[in-house]
Structures are given as C-alpha cells and as structure tokens.
Amino acid sequence: xxxxxxxxxxxxxxxxxxxxxxxxxxxxxxxxxxxxxxxxxxxxxxxxxxxxxxxxxxxxxxxxxxxxxxxxxxxxxxxxxxxxxxxxxxxxxxxxxxxxxxxxxxxxxxxxxxxxxxxxxxxxxxxxxxxxxxxxxxxxxxxxxxxxxxxxxxxxxxxxxxxxxxxxxxxxxxxxxxxxxxxxxxxxxxxxxxxxxxxxxxxxxxxxxxxxxxxxxxxxxxxxxxxxxxxxxxxxxxxxxxxxxxxxxxxxxxxxxxxxxxxxxxxxxxxxxxxxxxxxxxxxxxxxxxxxxxxxxxxxxxxxxxxxxxxxxxxxxxxxxxxxxxxxxxxxxxxxxxxxxxxxxxxxxxxxxxxxxxxxxxxxxxxxxxxxxxxxxxxxxxxxxxxxxxxxxxxxxxxxxxxxxxxxxxxxxxxxxxx
Amino acid sequence: xxxxxxxxxxxxxxxxxxxxxxxxxxxxxxxxxxxxxxxxxxxxxxxxxxxxxxxxxxxxxxxxxxxxxxxxxxxxxxxxxxxxxxxxxxxxxxxxxxxxxxxxxxxxxxxxxxxxxxxxxxxxxxxxxxxxxxxxxxxxxxxxxxxxxxxxxxxxxxxxxxxxxxxxxxxxxxxxxxxxxxxxxxxxxxxxxxxxxxxxxxxxxxxxxxxxxxxxxxxxxxxxxxxxxxxxxxxxxxxxxxxxxxxxxxxxxx
Ligand SMILES: Nc1ncnc2c1ncn2[C@@H]1O[C@H](COP(=O)(O)OP(=O)(O)O)[C@@H](O)[C@H]1O
Ligand SMILES: [Mg+2]
Numbered sequence: 259x260x261x262x263x264x265x266x267x268x269x270x271x272x273x274x275x276x277x278x279x280x281x282x283x284x285x286x287x288x289x290x291x292x293x294x295x296x297x298x299x300x301x302x303x304x305x306x307x308x309x310x311x312x313x314x315x316x317x318x319x320x321x322x323x324x325x326x327x328x329x330x331x332x333x334x335x336x337x338x339x340x341x342x343x344x345x346x347x348x349x350x351x352x353x354x355x356x357x358x359x360x361x362x363x364x365x366x367x368x369x370x371x372x373x374x375x376x377x378x379x380x381x382x383x384x385x386x387x388x389x390x391x392x393x394x395x396x397x398x399x400x401x402x403x404x405x406x407x408x409x410x411x412x413x414x415x416x417x418x419x420x421x422x423x424x425x426x427x428x429x430x431x432x433x434x435x436x437x438x439x440x441x442x443x444x445x446x447x448x449x450x451x452x453x454x455x456x457x458x459x460x461x462x463x464x465x466x467x468x469x470x471x472x473x474x475x476x477x478x479x480x481x482x483x484x485x486x487x488x489x490x491x492x493x494x495x496x497x498x499x500x501x502x503x504x505x506x507x508x509x510x511x512x513x514x515x516x517x518x519x520x521x522x523x524x525x526x527x528x529x530x531x532x533x534x535x536x537x538x539x540x541x542x543x544x545x546x547x548x549x550x551x552x553x554x555x556x557x558x559x560x561x562x563x564x565x566x567x568x569x570x571x572x573x574x575x576x577x578x579x580x581x582x583x584x585x586x587x588x589x590x591x592x593x594x595x596x597x598x599x600x601x602x603x604x605x606x607x608x609x610x611x612x613x614x615x616x617x618x619x620x621x622x623x624x625x626x627x628x629x630x631x632x633x634x635x636x637x638x639x640x641x642x643x644x645x646x647x648x649x650x651x652x653x654x655x656x657x658x659x660x661x662x663x664x665x666x667x668x669x670x671x672x673x674x675x676x677x
Numbered sequence: 678x679x680x681x682x683x684x685x686x687x688x689x690x691x692x693x694x695x696x697x698x699x700x701x702x703x704x705x706x707x708x709x710x711x712x713x714x715x716x717x718x719x720x721x722x723x724x725x726x727x728x729x730x731x732x733x734x735x736x737x738x739x740x741x742x743x744x745x746x747x748x749x750x751x752x753x754x755x756x757x758x759x760x761x762x763x764x765x766x767x768x769x770x771x772x773x774x775x776x777x778x779x780x781x782x783x784x785x786x787x788x789x790x791x792x793x794x795x796x797x798x799x800x801x802x803x804x805x806x807x808x809x810x811x812x813x814x815x816x817x818x819x820x821x822x823x824x825x826x827x828x829x830x831x832x833x834x835x836x837x838x839x840x841x842x843x844x845x846x847x848x849x850x851x852x853x854x855x856x857x858x859x860x861x862x863x864x865x866x867x868x869x870x871x872x873x874x875x876x877x878x879x880x881x882x883x884x885x886x887x888x889x890x891x892x893x894x895x896x897x898x899x900x901x902x903x904x905x906x907x908x909x910x911x912x913x914x915x916x917x918x919x920x921x922x923x924x925x926x927x928x929x930x931x
Contacts, residue, residue: 546792548771551770551771555768559762561730562762566751673774
C-alpha cells in the first residue's frame, strides 16, 4: 500500500516539475531584459488538475490496466467488422466510398476541399512509406527526402525546361525512385537501427542541400510560381498564361470561378491515391510482396531458398520512394511554392506516425490514420501550440491500448484451389 | 565422373575454438551421403560453411565443378544446393502453400508491370508455381493442409513442409540437418521412404546429418564420421559399423 502511494506521488511530482517548466513559466522580453514569470492562473490550475489525474491513474493502475487490457485485444491482427469481410462486400463498400469521395467536392466548401486534398497527399505518403516500413519491415526515418526530390524535380524541370506537370510527374517519380535505389544500395546491408539513422541523415542532407545550393534551388527562398496541372492542356487560371493557351472556363463557355481549380486538384489527388492503392494491392499479391513478408519473418530461411534479401529490400525502398516522388510533385503543383522548410524531419515523423497509427501494412488503416492526423489538427486550431504535445500523447496512448495500430493488417492469403 | 559436391580440408575457427578441422566430403550424383558424430562435433557448422552461411577459415567447396567458398548463401542456393535447419525455420505466419510459393521466388515472374496488369504470362507463371507446390504437398502428404498457417502444423508436418519447401526450388543437392529429430517411429519410416524417393525418382543427391542410426545405416551410400571437428572415418555403412575407432568414439557410447 505504502509503495503504491509513494510511486503515484512520485509520478505526480515529476509531472508537476516537467509541466511547470513547459507551461508554468513564461518568457518575455521587456526592452532588452529577458524576464521569466509565472504563467496565468488557469494554466497553473490546469497543471495541478493534470498532476492530480496522473496521481489517480498511477494509484489505481491495476484497476485501469484491467480495463485497457480488454481494449487491447490479443495483440494479433483483428478481424474486420462483419459487413466488410468478404471480397464482394469489400468491393461494394469501396464502390460507394469512391462514389462519395467523387461527389464530396461538389457538396462542400472550398476550405474543406482544400483540406481534403492535403489529406490525400498524406494518404499517398503514408501508403508509400507503408510499403517500406509496414510491408518490408525497414525503418525509414528520411522518407521526406524522397518527397522533396519529387517536389523539386517538378519545380526545377518547370523552371529551367518549362516542362508541364504531366510530363514531369513520371520523371519526378522516377528520380525519387533512383534516389531510393542509390541510397538503398549501400545502406540496406545495415541492420535495422543503423538503417534508421542513415535514412534520417539522408533526409537532412537533402534538405540542407536544397537550402544551400542557392544558384539552382533558390535556397531558403524556395521556388515560386510553379504552375498548376492542366486538364488536357486547359488551364485553370483566370487568364491564359501565355499566347495560344486556353483556359478551362473559356473552353466550356462558363464564367471563371477559382473553385474549379480546387476541385480539379482534389480529384487529381484522389486519382493518384486510388492508383497507389491499386498498385500496392497488386504488389502484396505478387512474388515481391510475398518475399517482403517472408523476409520480415525469417531472413535466414529466405537466404537458404535463394532469395536475395538486399534486392528484395531494395525493391521496397525504390517503390516506396517513387510514391513519395509522385506525391512531392503533386504537392509542388498544388502549393505553387516550395521551399526546404516544407521538408523537415517532422514531416517524416508525421508520415511514420500515420503508418504506425494505422497499423503496419494495413492500407485502410493508413488511410484512416492519415485522415485523423491531418483533419484533427485542423479542427483543433486553438490548441495549435500544444499540437506536438497532443501528438505525443496520442502516440503514447496508442502504444498502451493498441500497439498493433487502428486496423492492423490482415494479409490476403493466397489459396490453393482444388478441383 | 566428377562429383556433385567435393569439400576439401574444410576448416572453421570461432575465435579460439576450432569447430571444424580438415573435413573432406564427396557427394556423387544420385547418392545419399551421411555425416554423423556426437553433439557438438561440428556437423551443423560444416553445413553452414558449405551452404554459404559461414565463410570457412580454410578449405574449398566445389559444387558441380565450381568454387562456392565465399559466395553468399542465396547464390549457392540458386546454384542448386539447398538445406533445411536443425531447428525448423518455416514462415510460420504464412500458409503452407505460401511457404512453397516464396520458396519458388527464383522461378517467379519478376516483371512488375506484368504483375500489375495481371497479364496472361503472369497468371501462367503463378499457376505453374501453384502446381509445383501442390505436387510437392502431395508427395509429403500435406495437400489437405495447404491453406493452413504453417506455424499451426504438428511438428512432424513442419519438418516435411521444410523438405517440400526445399524441393520446389528444384535443387540438385538437398542437405538435411537432423530431419528425424523429434519424429516418432512411423514418421521416421515415412521420412526414410521420402528420402529414398527423392534419390531414386527425382534423381537428386542428399547430404544428411542424422543421429538415428537405423535410418542412416539403412539408406546411406557413404558415411562420414566427425568427432570434435576432426574427420574420424568414412566408408559404406558396413565399413563404418565394423570400424573399431568409430565404435569406440561414437557408437560405443550409446
Ligand atoms: N557461430 C558460432 N560461434 C561460436 N561457436 C560456434 C558457432 N557455431 C557453432 N559453434 C561451436 O562449434 C561447435 C560445433 O557445433 P555444431 O556444428 O553445431 O555441432 P553439431 O551440429 O555437430 O552438434 C560447438 O562447440 C559450437 O558451440
Ligand atoms: Mg547440429
């Protein structure tokens, strides 16, 4: 009893001390003199309530963990809910979902469509990283590097060679894949933790390179005025950008509205995401997808059967990178402006969080997690300064309650059919 | 006639421990060759050196006239020399049939585009893998378990699946590390028949590490005895059984 009380008190004390340093004191500059002062009273009260909560949670830990154990399940992959178990049900469901997503931009506000487009970019990034982390089991902390390669590929090709988005898109994907291949070639021989560190370094190197190679990339100022994609040559600007170009509204004889552009971008992102989902669905049913899983389970057995682990991992790395490249070039086109600041480590962390949160290897899980990770912060704008804190809290809670992720992968098994 | 496998003066040192010292092995076409010796004698280490999991300190490993020493394990497997493990190493969370599909990776269609668009080429290749897997499942009596998770099979079945998994790669030499360990007498009899079938009907050679003397003496063409890393004797089963040194060092203990 005694130790239970004292350990709970200790936990509450640590919370108070750490919390006070983060929230309890505020730093301000009066004239030239920096001063520290105690924050407003509501923050202090909040802190005390928080510490009280920690105390109670720790004190009744045994009781609490009984409840959480139930939510955790058996740690294994869970069955999908009953209405989406068979292939046919899934197909019907997917059909309706896609239909709803297609209708969505015509029924909602411009702002909502814009956020949805951003979400779709993260879905694509999450799906791509999922190939590397979830399917092949390689911890890649520098995924944002490939995203940057894709974005700058389009921006630079357009800037120097006047290349259109549609021409640049495959090149951007290809270049990102090439970077993935070149990085993976020496690095994939390393064991897990080393791989994580090298990829982390790679992401930073790319960003620093973009920042410092001012003549080529514009450095920290970035590249502006990147043109939006066109619909078979039709532009979404108010006026044609150059002699001889046609705009969308002129072509169809309707009046100009900036909403067309937003909706078009959304639909394009949706198309890219659907393509990504299809490609990955195929991949896991192909020899390379089987090899990824086998490699995750037992790489020694794989070697003994003539599978070359480095090549198979390299495949995952390259394919994953190419998705980041596609997403990157779309991102550049949508923003119209990119700078190295968009490609910091925190982006890699968010994408990785999407994969872990969704449930490694699970496509549906990643889609849901990407939505949660982009829409929730938008809805909770007033908590902006504590976003990272909430983010951390969410991860910790996930690790306690559902370490396997929201919707862990239930891999499709290939069946032997007998006549 | 050249041998399928010729191992000369194989030596493996782990720090101060000389686990294998000057071992020679010869395996001809369509032969069953056994390696016996007490626990810790270095038999598994010999397997690891031959199959490329360790790089031997010295010696040479010639397979079909080519030097294998220093090649990575997967290359050696691709050359047609595959092995099982003393502790079964299946892909436990994959189904039985999937274990056999993964094993055929080197025969599979690797063109990603063909896979994405599911061309008839791709489907035909996949069907071939399925058929070969089904063929071998039938041979080892696991056809009814094709869609079960490999980890849920009984121990004896797992051992047979591991052999089937090697066979779908279409090897020329199959190396089995104590395949009868943990099997009951009936299962051992089945294993005996399976190994003989592999030699007679499939025309491959088998290199066998085994403690079950009934099995070894019954099916081997040639037996090598190692003791504390050193080669002790070699010969036909009859010669080995009559060899006083072997009896003293190994058989005599039992
Ligand atoms: N990787 C290793 N590192 C150090 N010692 C090893 C290693 N592998 C095997 N050994 C040693 O080599 C000797 C032979 O082992 P092993 O080949 O497994 O014997 P066997 O298969 O005949 O029972 C043992 O003493 C073992 O401890
Ligand atoms: Mg052994």
